[in-house]
Amino acid sequence: MPAVALAVTDGMLHYELSVAVEVFGSDLTHTVDPWYDFALCGNGPVRVGRFRLEPDHGLDHLARADTVIVPGWADPDREPPADLVEAVRAAHAAGARVASLCTGAFVLGAAGLLDGRRATTHWAHTRELARRHPLATVDPDVLYVDNGDVLTSAGKAAAMDLCLHLVRLDHGSANANRIARRLVVPPHRDGGQAQFIATPLPEPGNHPLADLLPWVLERLDQPLTVEDLARRARMSSRHLGRHFTHLTGTTPLKWLHTQRIRHAQQLLETTNATVDTIAAATGMGTATTLRRHFHRAVGVPPDTYRRTFGSSRSLRDGGRERR
Structure with a gap:
């Protein structure tokens, strides 16, 4: 039974966290048996939006998982907590496959896991991710990037795309399609997040290209x-x-x-x-x-x-x- 650990700390985005819980934490043994051994990992009670979570294990438990999921980080302008970064780094060093959802990529970047790899995140934050981690190749157009042991997804709904991709890798396309039907979502979406990107014009003002x-x-x-x-x-x-x-x-x-x-x-x-x-x-x-x-x-x-x-x-x- 593959073990999936969801790494949580204060300030994470509840939507992406909920997607991971719904896919990996639900009892779906009636569809795929065995399903996943799922654990919620954090150092003490965690505040996510208006909700309070009680993790099953501390962050050190991440190193025992086959797959570690890092949900979206609510404030990518701030550095993620050092204990979370170190736990994710240690889990990857121990052989875990590490996947980030949306701005969770900033946690992977801080752990050094994006260096020399392609990565993505929500399109609104791809420039900042590239600026902060210049050794990574940040792709703003795709829904997710799979490097084998390190995976990253774009924003919001792309978290579901990546989670279903992981199910497809672990349990095959037929079972991933069954899970997608249960969740009433497409098993695979065409295109990338470029179709959702709003490209604003420079603010009107006193600059040489204003006219x-x-x-x-x-x-x-x-x-x-x-x-x-x-x-x-x-x-x-x-x-x-x-x-x-x-x-x-x-x-x-x-x-x-x-x-x-x-x-x-x-x-x-x-x-x-x-x-x-x-x-x-x-x-x-x-x-x-x-x-x-x-x-x-x-x-x-x-x-x-x-x-x-x-x-x-x-x-x-x-x-x-x-x-």
């Missing part, structure tokens, strides 16, 4: 070049690139491409326009080009995205969109 960015957004249907943007901003292309990197963290062309994709998402969500029409409106040219770039950036094709996020209006005719 340029709105001008560009009104002309996404046009074949703009870096030279066009530089000419509009009345600066050299090199100077423009420096301002873009400082303000947006990316190059002018990458920023422009991202805005085209985001505009396509908005049109798929709110209109019944065909993919051909949206391709023209976003400067992608053809439906084939839009589909290729959209799938690469968002992780799913445009029609799948529309079915997931579209309003009643966009779904009414969009489900029968012309190819």
Whole structure:
């Protein structure tokens, strides 16, 4: 019977913690026998949101588990508790498979388990995770990353994706699908968290691109070049690139491409326009080009995205969109 230990301490996110308890801590022997030997581990009573938990064991028990789950950490701007970090590090050294849910990745990072590995976390915190742990390769687009002995998931619902993935590894796809049906969730979701990411524009203000960015957004249907943007901003292309990197963290062309994709998402969500029409409106040219770039950036094709996020209006005719 595989042993799963859930590492808990004050300040963890109750949703991710509850997902792990529901999947690994429920009695599912009627579906898979043997199921998991589950333990809640923490050094004393733990406050999680408005709830108080009484762990079964101390954090030192993590080292006895086959799999250690670290739920989301509510305040990733703070360093996680040293006793939690040390216990997770010791468990991995003892041979445990360690998985983090959402911002629990910051605990794994503090334990040194992300160095030299791919990792992810909630998209809103991927930059901070990458900044704090430069030896890790942080992927902001995926739902989860499996390195074998170290696994990380993106935010919220992706915690369920990773938990079901662990069940699939331990008990096979058929049993993971049965558990997913019991929980009324998909056994596997297409795409990554890129489809959920909101990419805000820089705040309006007194900066060199304040007039340029709105001008560009009104002309996404046009074949703009870096030279066009530089000419509009009345600066050299090199100077423009420096301002873009400082303000947006990316190059002018990458920023422009991202805005085209985001505009396509908005049109798929709110209109019944065909993919051909949206391709023209976003400067992608053809439906084939839009589909290729959209799938690469968002992780799913445009029609799948529309079915997931579209309003009643966009779904009414969009489900029968012309190819």
